Amino acid sequence: MARCLVTGATGYIGGRLVPELLAAGHEVRCMARSPERLRDLPWRERTEVVKADAADASQVLAALEDIDVAYYLIHTMGGSRHFAHQDRQAAEVFATAARLAGVRRIVYLGGLAPRERLPVMTTPRWVASLTQPIAVRDVLRYLTAWASVPGEINRAFDIGGPDVLTYADMMREYAAVAGLPSRVIIPVRALTPRLSSLWVGLVTPVPSRIARPLVESLRNNAVCAEHDIAAHVPDPDGGLISFRDAVRLALKKIKEADVATRWSSASTPDAPSDPLPTDPGWAGGSLYIDRRAIRVRASPESLWQVIESIGGDNGWYSLPTAWRLRGLLDRLVGGVGLRRGRRDPNRLRVGDAIDFWRVEDVIPGRLLRLRAEMRLPGLAWLELSVSRSDAGTVYRQRAIFHPHGLAGHLYWWAVSPFHGLIFGRMPLNVAAAAARREVRRPGRS
Ligand SMILES: NC(=O)c1ccc[n+]([C@@H]2O[C@H](COP(=O)([O-])OP(=O)(O)OC[C@H]3O[C@@H](n4cnc5c(N)ncnc54)[C@H](OP(=O)(O)O)[C@@H]3O)[C@@H](O)[C@H]2O)c1
CATH class of the missing domain: 3.30.530.20 (START domain)
Known part of the structure; x- marks a missing residue:
């Protein structure tokens, strides 16, 4: 059993990770800028909550006291124009504080770093970029398991699902699973990432300032270069969850109108891909x-x-x-x-x-x-x-x-x-x- 600190507990990944760690028998302390946002969550009483801003070194140091494993699940993406700089600064503050506090391990979830860059962008190339989407419950399985992996293993691992798809493929698959009429995708050369993000901001609940860096990142292929993690966290019996099944799981609860039941249910959610109260409104289905x-x-x-x-x-x-x-x-x-x-x-x-x-x-x-x-x-x-x-x-x-x-x-x-x-x-x-x-x-x- 490890003493874990979960930062970003009010966020999409952190809010789902907490009940998983508790179920695995770990002790959990949550770090949040606004602890009151965690008040009504079913697992709240089984955790300790400390108030801290990642940019404040003394608050972070206090939050890290007596912690074995710290999950760094924070980003300020889209919060301001300088988010990359703020994110870097907060991460440095956290890393220094963790070293001082004697934390055994920091677990960080990032994105796949591109191995190649496209020299020239002619069309909205991103619909043809390759990606390897992973179901959130597989991500949580890895994150949870990592609390028990020996401390000397210290490196980045690529994680991805079993399918390598283009974004256009993903949109078609999503439409098929969601029962929407099949989509015709027409490449529009003028649709730059900036225009794409404005469009996303208009027709979905994802604000365009958040969509922009996401769309920008889609220009590069994001495919795993290795699957070394399987040596430490073996693949489950049926393999990792396919893109189609992940979409099906995510849509199922909404289709059954179970979405709101979960939000106020007193029981611990059993399926980490269900929409949870901590999800941003635009995650796990538009809401x-x-x-x-x-x-x-x-x-x-x-x-x-x-x-x-x-x-x-x-x-x-x-x-x-x-x-x-x-x-x-x-x-x-x-x-x-x-x-x-x-x-x-x-x-x-x-x-x-x-x-x-x-x-x-x-x-x-x-x-x-x-x-x-x-x-x-x-x-x-x-x-x-x-x-x-x-x-x-x-x-x-x-x-x-x-x-x-x-x-x-x-x-x-x-x-x-x-x-x-x-x-x-x-x-x-x-x-x-x-x-x-x-x-x-x-x-x-
Ligand atoms: N979601 C994904 O699909 C995905 C994919 C790959 C990697 N990741 C990575 O996983 C991590 C978590 O992602 P997410 O989707 O869960 O993000 P999210 O829902 O946007 O949550 C971000 C969290 O960061 C917290 N935060 C922001 N600034 C903070 C600060 N200065 N001090 C303390 N807390 C702060 C927020 O707390 P407040 O409530 O106080 O704002 C929130 O809990 C990120 O590093 C992200 O890059 C996510």
């Missing part, structure tokens, strides 16, 4: 999330009563005309509209219909998750929850949308201004309704 939270001057019980009775004749606590219009539009395109109302004005069960939603999960007193059954170019959920903090009762609300194709992305952007109004007002009105209910509660004035 747009509108988050709201407000402190409520009422007890959690009163707030829950308001949440549990939402919809139907009780309404949606914001812009009733806009909701009616949305219902009407839904009926015009063959959807159910708002006509279903509610089975019971105050109580809910999983499976109940509420207007154009379906109750997907109810944790009494804590959480209501609704899955949209209106006609949409994607999947949508509305999640309303109650939590207690030192400051009192807190109402949280998340509207989540998983777009299907370009139409889905365009839909989300088109309705965003309306969402701003509708979802912005809901928390205020729900909080006010809970406060009114509180006053009416027996024993209150």
Whole structure:
């Protein structure tokens, strides 16, 4: 058993690695700039969390105290124009602190360094560049195993999946697995990495400032030159996961609408490729999330009563005309509209219909998750929850949308201004309704 420090625990890889290390019997300390972002994670109580910024040598040194293996899973890519310089500086601070603290090993996950460079770029050459994608659960298998590998093995290893593909192949494979119509790929000479990244920023949730360095890196082939790691971490019986299976696994949970179940589930996720709360919105499938939270001057019980009775004749606590219009539009395109109302004005069960939603999960007193059954170019959920903090009762609300194709992305952007109004007002009105209910509660004035 090793004492491990996981940096970047709020990130995509770090957030998935923590439960894997715990399951393997290691002790885990997480380093985060904002520890509160880890508060609701199912594994939080089984880890120690320290607050530290990688650029602050004394904070990093404190975080590394008594640590055997430190996972360096930090990058600031796209954070600013000087991210490469900042990343290098933070890595140097960390390496120096680790040496001072007597850390046995640092595990760093990088990208495959190109062995060749294209002398001239004539077309958007990157769609023909070769790459060797690896499933995140295979990456996690290697990272987890590395906590137990003898300290004298100290070098870089190439890791990659079993398929070597062009990016064009990957797009076609993805479309096939996702059940999308087959894609025709037309090379456009004018599509430089800069223009490509602007396009990516427009039609996907990946911001173009993050897309830019990614697209830039696609110009080079990224293929493993060796598979020496197998001598220390043997390949699993069926071999590494193929690209097709990795996409299938990643899409499966979203297709089954299990995505949100995982986020609030109290159990440790069993499949590290499931979308997790720590994933950036754009990882593991495109997700747009509108988050709201407000402190409520009422007890959690009163707030829950308001949440549990939402919809139907009780309404949606914001812009009733806009909701009616949305219902009407839904009926015009063959959807159910708002006509279903509610089975019971105050109580809910999983499976109940509420207007154009379906109750997907109810944790009494804590959480209501609704899955949209209106006609949409994607999947949508509305999640309303109650939590207690030192400051009192807190109402949280998340509207989540998983777009299907370009139409889905365009839909989300088109309705965003309306969402701003509708979802912005809901928390205020729900909080006010809970406060009114509180006053009416027996024993209150
Ligand atoms: N994801 C991939 O497919 C992939 C592939 C190859 C290599 N990698 C490498 O794996 C590592 C992790 O990637 P990821 O996808 O998990 O990244 P990510 O989701 O963007 O997470 C980055 C993490 O870095 C933390 N961070 C940034 N600046 C920090 C600072 N100054 N001090 C402390 N923490 C800081 C962030 O914390 P905050 O929450 O505070 O911002 C976040 O937890 C990176 O080095 C990346 O290059 C990733």
